[in-house]
Amino acid sequence: MIVVFNENATPVQIQKVTEKLLDKGFDLHRSTGTSQVVFGVVGDTLAVDTRDFEVLEGVHEVIRISEPYKLASRSFKKEDTIVKVGKATFGGKKVGMIAGPCSIESRDQIKKIAKMIKKTGTKVLRGGAYKPRTSPYAFQGMGEEGLKYLREAGDMNDMAVVSEVMDRMDIIPALKYVDMIQVGARNMQNFALLKELGKINIPILLKRGMSATLQELLMAAEYIMAGGNHQIILCERGIRTFENYTRNTLDISAVPVLQKLTHLPVITDPSHGVGIRDKVAPMARASIAAGADGLILEVHYDPEKAFSDGAQTLYVNQYEQLVKELKIIASAVNRTL
Numbered sequence: 001m002i003v004v005f006n007e008n009a010t011p012v013q014i015q016k017v018t019e020k021l022l023d024k025g026f027d028l029h030r031s032t033g034t035s036q037v038v039f040g041v042v043g044d045t046l047a048v049d050t051r052d053f054e055v056l057e058g059v060h061e062v063i064r065i066s067e068p069y070k071l072a073s074r075s076f077k078k079e080d081t082i083v084k085v086g087k088a089t090f091g092g093k094k095v096g097m098i099a100g101p102c103s104i105e106s107r108d109q110i111k112k113i114a115k116m117i118k119k120t121g122t123k124v125l126r127g128g129a130y131k132p133r134t135s136p137y138a139f140q141g142m143g144e145e146g147l148k149y150l151r152e153a154g155d156m157n158d159m160a161v162v163s164e165v166m167d168r169m170d171i172i173p174a175l176k177y178v179d180m181i182q183v184g185a186r187n188m189q190n191f192a193l194l195k196e197l198g199k200i201n202i203p204i205l206l207k208r209g210m211s212a213t214l215q216e217l218l219m220a221a222e223y224i225m226a227g228g229n230h231q232i233i234l235c236e237r238g239i240r241t242f243e244n245y246t247r248n249t250l251d252i253s254a255v256p257v258l259q260k261l262t263h264l265p266v267i268t269d270p271s272h273g274v275g276i277r278d279k280v281a282p283m284a285r286a287s288i289a290a291g292a293d294g295l296i297l298e299v300h301y302d303p304e305k306a307f308s309d310g311a312q313t314l315y316v317n318q319y320e321q322l323v324k325e326l327k328i329i330a331s332a333v334n335r336t337l
C-alpha cells in the first residue's frame with residue numbers, strides 16, 4: 001500500500017499517520033527526493049480500509065498495490081486450478097459443459113432432458129430446485145423432491161449434477177444429492193451462505209451478482225476459500241447495464257480479465273447473460289473463443305412449456321448443433337470439448 005501526502009502536509013500530520021501505521025504493525029519506507037512525502041507500507045494490508053487513512057489530515061491519496069483477495073489471486077497461486085465435477089473438468093485444456101433445464105419440473109422431465117443432453121457428451125446436468133424468482137407468485141421450485149429427481153436423472157445417465165442453494169439451511173440436505181452447489185447471482189454477497197460453503201468439500205459454482213464488480217466476485221470467492229474450500233468455478237452471467245434490449249449484458253471481457261487476476265476457472269452463462277433464445281448460441285460461441293473454461297446453458301425439449309426461463313432456453317436440437325460448433329471453436333483456441 002502506498003500513502004501519498006499533500007505537498008503542504010505538515011510534519012505533525014505526517015507524524016500522526018506514521019504512528020497510526022506503526023500501531024497497526026506495518027513497516028514504513030519513506031521516499032525522498034520528491035516534493036511530496038510518499039510512504040511505502042509493507043505488511044498484511046488485506047484487512048485495511050484505505051479510507052481510514054485517506055481521511056487523515058495531510059493525506060492526498062492511498063493506493064492499494066496488492067489485491068484485497070489473496071487465496072483467489074494469481075499471485076498467490078500461479079498455475080490454473082482445475083475443478084473436477086464428476087467426469088468433467090473446468091480449468092484445464094478441456095472445456096467443461098453444463099446443461100439442463102432452468103427448473104426441475106418433474107421426474108420425467110429431468111430424466112428425459114438428461115438422456116437427450118448426455119448424447120452430446122455433456123457430463124454435468126443442471127436443474128434448479130430452489131428458484132430465486134422476482135415474483136413470489138412465480139414457480140418456486142420443487143425443493144428437495146426435485147433434487148432427488150435430479151440425482152436419479154444424473155445417475156441413470158452417468159452425469160454429475162449441479163443445483164442452486166439459496167439458504168444455508170439447505171446446504172446439508174443438498175449434499176445428499178448434488179456434486180456441485182450453485183450460488184446464484186442474487187446471493188453472491190450472501191456472506192453467511194458463502195461462509196457455510198467454505199466448510200464443505202464439494203465444488204461451488206459462484207455466479208457474478210448482476211451489479212457486482214469483478215473484484216467483488218473475487219472477494220466472494222475469497223470468503224469461500226478462507227473457510228477452506230478452494231474448489232470454485234466463477235461464472236459470468238450477465239450484468240445490469242443501461243441496455244434493455246437483452247435481459248442482461250453478458251460481459252465476455254470478464255473472462256480474460258478474471259483469468260489474469262485469478263487461478264480459478266471461469267465459465268459463462270449465455271442463457272441468463274442475454275435472456276433471448278436466438279442470442280444464446282452466438283454468445284456461447286464468443287465465450288469459448290474468448291477462452292472461457294466452460295459454459296452453463298439452459299436446455300429443454302419443450303422450452304415453450306418450461307416453468308421458468310423458457311424464452312432463453314435452447315431446444316435440444318439447437319444445443320446439439322451448438323456443441324458441434326463449439327468443438328471447432330475450441331480447437332481453434334487450443335482447447336478441446
Ligand code: PEP
Pocket residue numbers: 102128132183184185186207237269272
Ligand atoms: C439459474 O441458474 O437458473 C439462475 C437463477 O441463475 P442466476 O442466479 O444467474 O440468475
Ligand code: MN
Pocket residue numbers: 102103272298308309
Ligand atoms: Mn434460469
